[in-house]
Amino acid sequence: MADLIERVQEIALKNNGSPTKRFIRNESDRPNLESPLGRIPIIDLSYVKSKDFDQRQVEDSKLKSASQNNSTNDSMTIISESTEISSSVPQTMRVESDIQSNTRSVARQQRDIFGVIGHGIPTSLIDEVRNVQRLFFKLPPKEKQNYTSDSKIYEFKEGYGSDPLLSDEQILDWNDMLYLNVYPEEGRKIDLCPQKPESFKEKMFEFNEKVMIIMDEIFKAVARSLGLDEFYFVNNGTKGLITWRFNYYPLCSKPDLVLGLKPHSDSSSITILLQDDQVPGLEVFNDEFGWVKVPIRPDALVVILGDEIQIMTNGKYKSALHKVVTNSERERISLSMFVLSNPQNVLGPIDELIEEGKPKLYKTTTVKNYQDSFLANFAIGKHSIDAMRV
Numbered sequence: 001m002a003d004l005i006e007r008v009q010e011i012a013l014k015n016n017g018s019p020t021k022r023f024i025r026n027e028s029d030r031p032n033l034e035s036p037l038g039r040i041p042i043i044d045l046s047y048v049k050s051k052d053f054d055q056r057q058v059e060d061s062k063l064k065s066a067s068q069n070n071s072t073n074d075s076m077t078i079i080s081e082s083t084e085i086s087s088s089v090p091q092t093m094r095v096e097s098d099i100q101s102n103t104r105s106v107a108r109q110q111r112d113i114f115g116v117i118g119h120g121i122p123t124s125l126i127d128e129v130r131n132v133q134r135l136f137f138k139l140p141p142k143e144k145q146n147y148t149s150d151s152k153i154y155e156f157k158e159g160y161g162s163d164p165l166l167s168d169e170q171i172l173d174w175n176d177m178l179y180l181n182v183y184p185e186e187g188r189k190i191d192l193c194p195q196k197p198e199s200f201k202e203k204m205f206e207f208n209e210k211v212m213i214i215m216d217e218i219f220k221a222v223a224r225s226l227g228l229d230e231f232y233f234v235n236n237g238t239k240g241l242i243t244w245r246f247n248y249y250p251l252c253s254k255p256d257l258v259l260g261l262k263p264h265s266d267s268s269s270i271t272i273l274l275q276d277d278q279v280p281g282l283e284v285f286n287d288e289f290g291w292v293k294v295p296i297r298p299d300a301l302v303v304i305l306g307d308e309i310q311i312m313t314n315g316k317y318k319s320a321l322h323k324v325v326t327n328s329e330r331e332r333i334s335l336s337m338f339v340l341s342n343p344q345n346v347l348g349p350i351d352e353l354i355e356e357g358k359p360k361l362y363k364t365t366t367v368k369n370y371q372d373s374f375l376a377n378f379a380i381g382k383h384s385i386d387a388m389r390v
């Protein structure tokens with residue numbers, strides 16, 4: 001078993017987008033390309049940051065309803081007042097989505113994923129980040145290969161690569177990626193950071209600085225919504241490590257047989273996702289309707305709750321089960337910014353969040369242990385959080 005040297009992009013180019021056997025999913029795992037368009041809440045960060053207490057409370061309670069598993073119909077009413085991000089899906093896709101939502105309307109909003117607007121990051125910078133990412137993946141294979149690290153395949157593999165091949169039975173994701181540690185600064189491997197396009201590093205670090213500020217605001221709002229001290233996460237190393245994953249999904253002539261990314265939850269506390277501004281693909285699991293498409297709103301960042309939050313909140317907030325489907329017309333990119341706690345931190349339910357009379361639902365371990373088991377399980381499609389249940 002060796003790492004897959006030929007990248008998905010090259011396979012796609014050589015075969016006109018036609019996947020080889022290794023990518024073909026078993027019948028039960030194949031995507032339904034007609035899944036309905038989901039509704040995800042929108043949080044306006046300019047209100048969350050506001051000094052106006054009342055306005056901040058409205059946004060905080062939206063976040064609470066957005067995240068809490070057992071929220072009531074009342075809290076859903078609050079979030080339904082917010083703008084739906086489906087409103088700015090590009091015209092061509094909107095028509096398709098509207099037809100779908102007419103035939104099968106999705107009433108229940110997601111509670112494990114939400115859009116963030118009012119974040120103050122200029123659209124021009126967001127577009128530039130998407131642009132340098134696209135330019136990087138357009139480089140010749142040899143050039144991109146310079147950014148591949150030679151660490152063992154079952155460890156976290158920084159740099160350029162694709163789904164590591166861990167067993168002969170494994171079905172691979174139709175995705176190439178570039179993984180980079182961006183925080184703390186001393187953890188950066190500058191030799192794995194693309195030299196081309198020239199502005200890649202500059203745009204990446206400029207964007208990172210802005211996103212780091214937003215992360216703190218989100219952590220503060222999440223803490224408030226849980227009744228914790230607002231600095232609980234900020235002061236306890238929940239923003240301990242930030243890793244970016246630039247995803248590239250080539251076009252695929254058999255999107256009904258293949259997945260861009262297999263169903264998974266992220267191991268992070270939260271993931272901030274910058275979606276492609278044109279091409280949909282992300283789907284999230286909805287308890288009522290099964291898989292639903294996550295709408296696109298080009299200026300919004302998407303926040304995905306990860307396993308760490310589910311464990312820390314003793315299941316009060318849930319991590320989002322999500323996957324990516326491919327399409328036969330256009331390639332797609334996305335950028336996942338995973339926020340992980342300090343590796344040495346203890347990971348387990350927070351004492352203040354264990355309700356009286358309710359048991360602890362998750363074991364306690366270290367963040368490092370959880371990450372290690374997550375990476376090994378991810379490749380073979382297993383969910384690590386299942387092993388954490390008491």
Ligand SMILES: O=C(O)CCC(=O)C(=O)O
Nearest residue numbers: 245247261282324334336
């Ligand atoms: O491509 C996307 O929209 C999602 C990517 C993702 O889930 C991941 O990188 O973990």
Ligand SMILES: [Fe+2]
Nearest residue numbers: 264265266322
């Ligand atoms: Fe993910």
